[in-house]
Amino acid sequence: MNTAKLNLLIVGHGTRFHGGNSETHAFIAQWQLRHPSWQITTCFIEYDDVLLDNGLDQAAAHASQVRVIPLILNAARHVKLEIPAAIAAARIRHPQHQFECAPHLGMGHEVCMMLQRQLQQLMTNCGMPDPRTTGVILLGRGSSDASANGQLAKMARWLFEDNDHELIDLAFTGITWPRLETVVQRQIRLDMKQIMILPAYLFAGRLTERIALQVERLRHHYPTVTFALAQPLGTDTALFDLLDKRACPDKHITNEDDTLLLCDGCPYQPN
Numbered sequence: 001m002n003t004a005k006l007n008l009l010i011v012g013h014g015t016r017f018h019g020g021n022s023e024t025h026a027f028i029a030q031w032q033l034r035h036p037s038w039q040i041t042t043c044f045i046e047y048d049d050v051l052l053d054n055g056l057d058q059a060a061a062h063a064s065q066v067r068v069i070p071l072i073l074n075a076a077r078h079v080k081l082e083i084p085a086a087i088a089a090a091r092i093r094h095p096q097h098q099f100e101c102a103p104h105l106g107m108g109h110e111v112c113m114m115l116q117r118q119l120q121q122l123m124t125n126c127g128m129p130d131p132r133t134t135g136v137i138l139l140g141r142g143s144s145d146a147s148a149n150g151q152l153a154k155m156a157r158w159l160f161e162d163n164d165h166e167l168i169d170l171a172f173t174g175i176t177w178p179r180l181e182t183v184v185q186r187q188i189r190l191d192m193k194q195i196m197i198l199p200a201y202l203f204a205g206r207l208t209e210r211i212a213l214q215v216e217r218l219r220h221h222y223p224t225v226t227f228a229l230a231q232p233l234g235t236d237t238a239l240f241d242l243l244d245k246r247a248c249p250d251k252h253i254t255n256e257d258d259t260l261l262l263c264d265g266c267p268y269q270p271n
Contacts, residue, residue, distance in 0.1 A: 007039040007063035008247055009055055011083060012071045014044030015205035021048050023203040023234060024071065031240050038247070039063055045078050052083065056090040060097045066090075069246045070104035073111065073200060073233075074152070076145040079104045102246040107151035107200075110242045111233070112158045115198050118230040119159065122196045126228055131164040135192035137183050140200045141207060142172030149176055152200055167192060173207050180214055184222070194226040201232040202239075208232055 012024040021044060028042050039062055043055020050058070059066040068087060070079050087099050105111065119136060123129065136159065140152040153170055160168040167190060171183040180197070187195055197215060201208055215229045233239065 005063055006065045006067060007041055007059040009059040009066055009068045010040060010042045010071050010243075011052060011055065011068055012042065012044045012048075012203075013078065013205075014047035014051075015203070016047050017205040017209060020203055020205045027203070027234055027239070031243055034240060034244075035247075045082060052086045053089065056086060056099070057093070060090065060094045060099075064096070065098040066100070067247065068099065068101040069243065070101070071202065071243075072104045073107060073202060074141070074143065074148040075104050075106070076143040076148040080145075102249065105202075105239075105242055105246070107155050109158075110238060111200075112155055114233050114236045114238055115155060115159060115200070116162060117236065118198055118233070119163070119196055122198075122228040122230055126194055126196075126226055129194045129226075132166050133192055134165060134194040134196060135167040135169065135187035135190075136163075136165050136196045136198065137169050137171050137180065137187070138198050138200060139171050139173065139180060139211065142175035144175055155200065173211060180211070181218070184218055188222060188225060192225070194228070197227065197229045199230060199232060203232050203234045 010024075010028055012021065014021060024044075025042060028040060032038065032040050039059075041055060041059040041062075043050045043052055043058070045052055056066065056068075068083060070083055072079055083101060087101055091097070091099050115138070123131070123134070126134075138152060138156045138159065140149070143149055149170075149172070156168050156170050159165075167187055169183045169187065171178055171180045173180070184195060197211075199208060199211055212229065215227050218225075219227050
């Protein structure tokens with residue numbers, strides 16, 4: 001990778017939550033320490049002073065080649081529609097520059113291992129209860145894109161295969177169903193004594209704040225059940241390795257399908 005000519009543009013989702021975007025900046029600053037010679041620029045899709053168009057312009061001002069890396073777990077509207085449209089517009093504004101887009105972080109084996117470590121930590125904190133009476137809920141943002149929701153379902157299945165829990169369920173904070181409370185009620189009816197909740201989020205935001213409030217209400221409503229809530233994934237340093245793969249794909253040859261977009265049936269594809 002010719003670092004003198006290349007600027008890596010990290011695109012975060014953005015949040016109105018106080019300090020949420022600062023977490024992203026701090027995370028990228030730590031990644032920069034691993035690669036001091038790299039040019040790295042950060043922008044957000046929404047809720048920030050530096051949004052996507054501005055970020056593309058800033059990156060182009062310092063390098064002839066810009067590689068966009070979506071700091072996003074699931075490919076839905078932002079990844080499939082908004083980012084490609086912004087890149088196409090940037091090519092018109094900067095015809096002498098080369099713009100390319102790396103795959104988003106995705107829901108692959110690396111992310112599954114992060115979720116596995118979180119589950120193991122919650123179980124340890126709870127004294128390693130019997131997994132057969134300990135339900136797990138994998139909690140996602142939710143999307144109108146069925147393939148994006150399906151990626152979270154894949155994570156749930158992989159976790160099920162690697163553990164002894166009888167129940168590993170999906171829930172979503174919005175857009176689609178089921179919601180957290182519904183899944184909790186189902187697991188309690190099936191006699192789960194502990195419930196481990198794993199949010200598939202990178203950083204804190206309005207939705208993670210909402211999740212914490214919901215879990216607190218559930219604790220009051222079901223005082224005989226132990227609830228454990230994991231933190232967002234952004235504290236896991238394995239994310240740096242995943243970003244390295246997106247930044248230097250030629251150095252990380254892989255046959256895994258998590259670098260590809262699943263676009264069959266996608267509502268954002270043209271007719």
